[in-house]
Amino acid sequence: EIVEAIAGALGEGPLKGRRILVTSGPTHEPIDPVRYIANRSSGAQGTAIGAALAALGAEVIFVTGPADVPPPEGVQVVRVESAREMEAAVQAALPVDAGVFAAAVADWRVAQASDRKLKKTREGLPVFELAENPDILAGVSQMGEGRPGLVVGFAAETDDVIPHATAKRARKGCDWIVANDVSPATGIMGGTENAVVLITGEGAESWPRMGKADVARALAARIAAELETS
Amino acid sequence: EIVEAIAGALGEGPLKGRRILVTSGPTHEPIDPVRYIANRSSGAQGTAIGAALAALGAEVIFVTGPADVPPPEGVQVVRVESAREMEAAVQAALPVDAGVFAAAVADWRVAQASDRKLKKTREGLPVFELAENPDILAGVSQMGEGRPGLVVGFAAETDDVIPHATAKRARKGCDWIVANDVSPATGIMGGTENAVVLITGEGAESWPRMGKADVARALAARIAAELETS
Structure with missing residues (x-):
């Protein structure tokens, strides 16, 4: 692990010369x-993935929302707040060899954010009209020219993880989905461990529960193998 | 300052024997x-106030939402997430000699939080029906028996600070309001400095812009003076 990190810092390793985009954290x-x-996301898993890819020698562009954990060392950090800012940062980072979309992007925003603090009024409760945010994963997955060779999405589910994540992979058009069960009972959200299912074109692989850094290293190794054969 | 902290840790100082409640941070x-x-609140000002009161010898019950900064040393920390949890923690902390309500409590919650992750659907956007949260400051300010001798509220305003804060003091029934201008241009929200106006029964005092720790020390000294004469 230390050897890997040193090799990565020296620009060596199986991902040498590869440019990889990682999104991480929540959006506000x-x-x-x-x-x-906001979305509940500490940014811990995305940060670990950025670090693991850099350790294998990749040039990592790390686009992060307001996360609880600091970004990894040895990556190019781009800080954003909202989904629309994240989309712009992702577009600016292209082209890349692979994109790993670990951020928990809000599906919706408030259509008309107010410049002034909303007040309690006698007329009652304010109404938030929602608007759909850009679907960053689908947008990149469905690019024609310039699509990254490998697009990895994430699915945080609270029930029926494999069917939901498999459907998400087809709907978005990405290559892989890293899915997990974020029900409160699992303790995964905000915790140090993760239990993921990797959905690829071949089906679903359930990985054993392990530390988020171990999930990140396993995924980074898998990405390196995929880019080598492509 | 160091002398004060040591005196406070030894249970000495002008607030010795006083029990003071401080709420801090945002609610989720x-x-x-x-x-x-969520509300944008780092918890920095409330944390500084808790520390300053403890340094003057007070027994501080520090009820905090999910803040960015760690709670102060030397206080009794009660962690909460939502406004309703904060209200319950405040009620449980009574009776106190003074209450300082620095938390940025959400005015509204979603009436029916879903047990499952809401999905994007073809039927369109979800609708969040809102419900009004308990007004913790008004509730304590308007208590009959058992009301703290001094109740201090906060007002984060983006325009017309003094009129809005003065109206808030009357509406809530608290003794003092610490008001500030949190317009993005001021850089106060999330920053290290604060420029407050103290609204009391006598009128409005504009304090010079200073560090949040200095605002906290000035307010703690003012509270000590008030409790001494009451």
Whole structure:
């Protein structure tokens, strides 16, 4: 592991010369200057993946929302807040050899964020009209020219993980989906471990529960093998 | 400052024997297992106030939402997520000599948080029906028996700070309001400095812009003086 990190820092390793985009963390969608809608994501898994790819020698562009954990060393960090900012940063990072979309991007934003703090009024509760955010994973997966050779999406599910994630892979058009069960009972969200299922064109592989750094290293090795044969 | 902290740790100082409640940080209101509505609050000002009160010898009960900064040393920490949890923790902390309500409590929550992750559907966007959260500051301010001798609220405003904060003091029934301008241009939200206006029964005092720790020390000294004469 230390040997890998040193090799990565020296620009050696199986991903030498590969440019890989990683998105990580939550997005925050403003309601007004003091309120926002957020996704529960510490950024821990995406950060570990960025570090593991860099350790294998990749040039990593790490696009991160406001995460709880600091970004990894040895990557190019691009900080964003909202889904629309993340989409712009992703577009600016292309072309890449592979894209790993680990961020928990908000599906919706408030259509008209207010410039002023919303007040309690006698007329009652405010209404938030929602608008759909750009689907960053689908957008990159369905690119014609310039599509990354490997596009990896993530699926945080609370039930029926494999069917939901398999359907998501088909719907988005990505190559792989890394799926997990984030039900509160699993303790995965915000925790140090993860239990993922990798959905590829060949089917579903359930990986044993392990530390997020180990999941990241296994995924990075798998990406390196895939890019080698492609 | 060091002398004060040592005196506080030894249970000495002008607030010796006083029990003071401080709320701090944002609240998070769940939408579903992975999404929530949040308020932008780092918890920095509330944390500094908790520390400053403890340094003057007070027994501090520090009720905090999910803040960016760790709670101060030397206080009794109660961690909560939502406004309703914060209200319960506040009620459980009573009686106190003074209450300082620095938390940025969400005014609204989603009426029916979903147990399952909401999915994008073809029927379109989900609708979040909102419900009003308990007004913790008003509830404590308007208590009959058992009301703290001094109740201090906060007002984060983006315009017309003094009129809005003065109206808030009257509406809530608290003794003081610490008001500030959190417009993005001020850089106060998430920053290290604060420029507050203290609204009391006598009127509005604008304090010079200073570090959040200095604001906290000035407020703690003011609270000590008030409790001494009461």
